[in-house]
Amino acid sequence: xxEPVKNACPAPAGASTGQTPYSAxxxxxxxxxxQHPVSDHPGEHAWIVSVQVSELYWMLIIKExxxxxxxxxxxxxxxxCRTLRRVVAHHEPLNATWRSIAxxxxxxxxxxLSRAVATYGxxxxxxxxxxxxxxxxxxxxxxxxxxxxxxQPERWKQLNQALAEPSLYDDVLAYLDRNGFAVPAAMLDRDxxxxxxxxxxxxxxxxxxxxxPNENRExxxxxxxxxxxxxxxxxxxxxxxxxxxRTFGGRPAYFGTEGVAWLVPTMxxxxxxxxxxxxxxxxxxxxxxxxxxx
Ligand code: HEM
Numbered sequence: 655x656x657e658p659v660k661n662a663c664p665a666p667a668g669a670s671t672g673q674t675p676y677s678a679x680x681x682x683x684x685x686x687x688x689q690h691p692v693s694d695h696p697g698e699h700a701w702i703v704s705v706q707v708s709e710l711y712w713m714l715i716i717k718e719x720x721x722x723x724x725x726x727x728x729x730x731x732x733x734x735c736r737t738l739r740r741v742v743a744h745h746e747p748l749n750a751t752w753r754s755i756a757x758x759x760x761x762x763x764x765x766x767l768s769r770a771v772a773t774y775g776x777x778x779x780x781x782x783x784x785x786x787x788x789x790x791x792x793x794x795x796x797x798x799x800x801x802x803x804x805x806q807p808e809r810w811k812q813l814n815q816a817l818a819e820p821s822l823y824d825d826v827l828a829y830l831d832r833n834g835f836a837v838p839a840a841m842l843d844r845d846x847x848x849x850x851x852x853x854x855x856x857x858x859x860x861x862x863x864x865x866x867p868n869e870n871r872e873x874x875x876x877x878x879x880x881x882x883x884x885x886x887x888x889x890x891x892x893x894x895x896x897x898x899x900r901t902f903g904g905r906p907a908y909f910g911t912e913g914v915a916w917l918v919p920t921m922x923x924x925x926x927x928x929x930x931x932x933x934x935x936x937x938x939x940x941x942x943x944x945x946x947x948x
Contacts, residue, residue: 689702711747711751712748716791718737718740719741722741723820731829738876739879745883745886745889745890746886749886752894760901780799786813786816787813792823792887793823795821795847795848799813820846821846830873852931853928857931861936864937877929881929895914898917
């Protein structure tokens with residue numbers, strides 16, 4: 655019989671599961687098994703990782719926005735603002751993902767995409783449900799994008815529900831209404847599934863929120879945080895547009911229309927519209943009484 659080896663290392667804890675606590679918690683084995691290049695282009699791994707990281711951040715932002723909605727519904731503005739500050743922070747690494755694929759020339763992109771089309775069929779990122787759910791939560795409700803999800807009935811159902819439910823902005827307006835600002839009932843009871851139509855009355859609500867720098871400070875903080883989120887979102891769209899210009903230009907894209915021409919008008923889709931339009935008069939001096947000239 656063999657003697658046990660002196661000073662041999664004991665079997666590592668967790669050996670029975672084949673995992674360390676770190677790998678079990680982070681599911682690293684699963685995570686690193688999810689990249690499957692289809693071309694022989696050496697940059698395809700970078701493309702896949704960059705898109706997958708964006709997917710993770712979109713889901714993270716969805717969860718944060720839903721948490722902020724619940725906090726607003728519970729009238730906990732302080733916690734809602736803290737949650738939304740995290741959303742602002744998440745846009746930094748999300749937008750930085752573009753740096754990882756900034757090396758791409760049209761030849762690089764097409765050699766990867768042509769193999770993806772040959773393997774999986776003609777695709778468009780419009781088939782990505784996380785981005786669409788995030789956009790619906792930000793209040794940009796375009797039902798036509800649901801058409802891409804008929805092959806994924808569960809995701810279609812999930813998105814259809816997100817379309818019909820209040821967005822973060824709807825919850826902000828309901829919060830303002832409960833806290834003494836004059837939000838018209840028609841804005842609160844509207845059909846949430848149709849595109850939001852900006853209103854003069856809501857512009858006035860934001861003007862009132864900002865009227866005195868020493869009043870409604872937390873609401874002004876909320877307004878600035880929402881503006882930061884809208885900026886982070888629009889920055890992603892701008893970086894995407896420039897990446898498309900660099901690698902794809904005016905070629906026909908998924909719908910047969912020129913890719914850049916399809917994207918340019920979407921740059922005007924900026925969340926929380928009256929928070930921006932009200933800036934045309936927030937801070938103006940009060941209207942002068944016409945009789946003062948006499
Ligand atoms: C750099 C190469 C890229 C090009 C040339 C490109 C091109 C396009 C085009 C032409 C569209 C319009 C719809 C269509 O025709 O498919 C689009 C939409 C979109 N792309 Fe890309 N894309 C690129 C990279 C990416 C990456 C890396 C992501 C994700 C991380 C992405 C996510 C999206 C999303 C979410 C939309 C929908 C935008 C919206 O609804 O406003 N794209 N892309």
